[in-house]
Amino acid sequence: MDRLNANQYQNLHNTSHTYCRLISTGYHNLPVDVLVRIFQNLNENELRKTVMLVCRQWKLAATRPVLQKKFYIHGKNVPTNFICLRIRDFSYLSTIYIKQILEPIIVVRQITRWLPNLKHFTLKKCGTLPELALRNLIHRCPKIETFDIAGTRFKGCKFYEEIAGLVNLKNINLSRNTFMNIHNFMSILVNCHKLEELKITALQNDEVGGQLSDAHVLFIMSNCSNTLTALGLDASNLTDFSFKVVMQCSKLKYLRLHSARNLSPNVFSSIWENLPNLNTLTVREADQINGSIIADVFNLGKENLRNITSIDFTGCWKIDNVGIIAIANCCFKLERLKLKSCKSVKSLQPIKDNCRKLKILSIAFCINLDPLTILPLPEDLNTLILDKNARFLPILNALLENDRVKIKMCLSEYSKNTENLSYD
The missing domain is CATH 1.20.1280 (Monooxygenase)
Structure with a gap:
């Protein structure tokens, strides 16, 4: 191509400039x-x-x-007056997510005053609230569809009756409220008719309220099985009868069973046939589930379970590498994997090779795990949960200059308490 001389270049530049002005x-x-x-x-x-x-x-x-429709606040270092000012200034908010703040009662009062059109309310791990504050909230914000106060405790009975005023309520999470008993739980089921997501664990175990039983689970499914897409329960007192009933809820996308010690291999093996839409699976402390059962489920259900993005087998100590290989060969979209206290797992090489989208990994108290099998870490991994043990030194040394991955230290095998690891 011939070179443009100076005059031709200037003419071309002027033409382009004029053209740009014309199409402005x-x-x-x-x-x-x-x-x-x-x-x-x-x-x-x-x-x-x-x-x-x-x-x-x-x-x-x-x-x-x-x-501005959404507002997220996380951490005790955020000043209460800042949160309140933002709530007042953005009165059109439809979603508010607050976690671990210092003065939740003041913030809830501001929400009640300024956000009448609120649809999604989350207040997690914020200590204890008076029941009256929550009752005022559901009266002044009648459009709420999501009510999530997991880890925020309150004591009372009228709230569970008045929640019927939230006619659009679809998602409720009252987990880890140690004041809540089975009667409160049943009141929710009676009063909330459009539930799609129900998450309730750690019910108060007293002589009056008792614990969640097979009869209660049957009542749940008879009222909600046609609409439920998410279910989280304390399964410590449940038998195979309840687990079979849960497996009939075919629309479930999210299943979380805590303390599932009575879950038998026969019932668990049917999960891939009965719950084809599952994308989040949590089964904790399931003593009867071993690596062979996991392998059967994920090998036979490879088509139905391939969309799973989150798996939590915390405390399932019989799961071994046979199960890990099956998970890795099935769940290519896996983003979250928790294997805390899975003491029979020895290698995570299959997970590293196949689960390239993994973002969160918990391997605390996996005492027989070879940590070198997870190195180098998956590219998308941003959170790694370990325990304070010398065997993880190779991982820590490999991450000394890598601020991409947040390291959390699990403080106890029997609790969820963790602390962030600092290299300073």
Whole structure:
């Protein structure tokens, strides 16, 4: 191709410049109010990652309070007055997620006052609240669809009756509330008719309330089996009868069974046939489930279980490498794997080779595991949970200069308490 001389280049440049001016749309000069109406059709990720980068006018419009629908706060270091101011300023919020803050009662009062259109409410691990605060919340925010206060305790009875006022309620999580008994639980089932997600563990074990039994599970399924997509239960007092009933809930995508010591291999083996939509599976302390049973489930159910993204077999100490190989060959989309106290697992080489999307891995108290089998760590891994043992030194040394992966130390084999590891 012949080179352009100076005059030809200047003519081409002028032509291009003129052409650009002619096709200018002027969208950047639209009034802010008009832009806000347009931006209401976009989600917050699109606003933050695309729209705000276009020009000052678009950024000004995209930061208007009416477009802020979600608010996330995590940590005790966040000042209460800052949280309250944000709630007041963004009165159009439909989703609020708060975890481990210092003064939850003050924040709940602000939510009650300023967010009448709230749809998704999460207040996790925030100590103890007075029942009256939660009762006021459900009266003043009647559009709530998700009510998640796992790890936030309260004591009372009227709340469980008045929750019927949330006519759109679909998702409720009252796990780890040690004041809650079986009668409170049954009140929820009687009063909430549209439940799609139900997560309740650690019920109070007293002479009056008792523990979750087979009869209660049968009542749950008879009322909710046609709508439930997520179920989390304390299974410590349940028998195979309950587990068979749960397996009939074919729409389940999320199944979480704590203390499933009575879960038999025969019932567990049918999970791939009965729950084809499953993407999150948690079965803890299942003493009867071994590596061969896991292998049968994931080999036979390779088609039905291939979309699973989260597996938690904490405390299932009989699971060995036969089961790990089957999981690795089936669940290529796996993002979260928890094997805490799986003391028969010796190698994670299959997981490292096949589960390339793995983000969270817990191998605390896997006393027979060779830590070198997980090195080098999967590229997408961002959280690794270990215990304080010298056998993990090769992993720690490999990550000394890698701030991509957060290391958490599990403090006890029998609790969920962890601490972040610092290299400073």
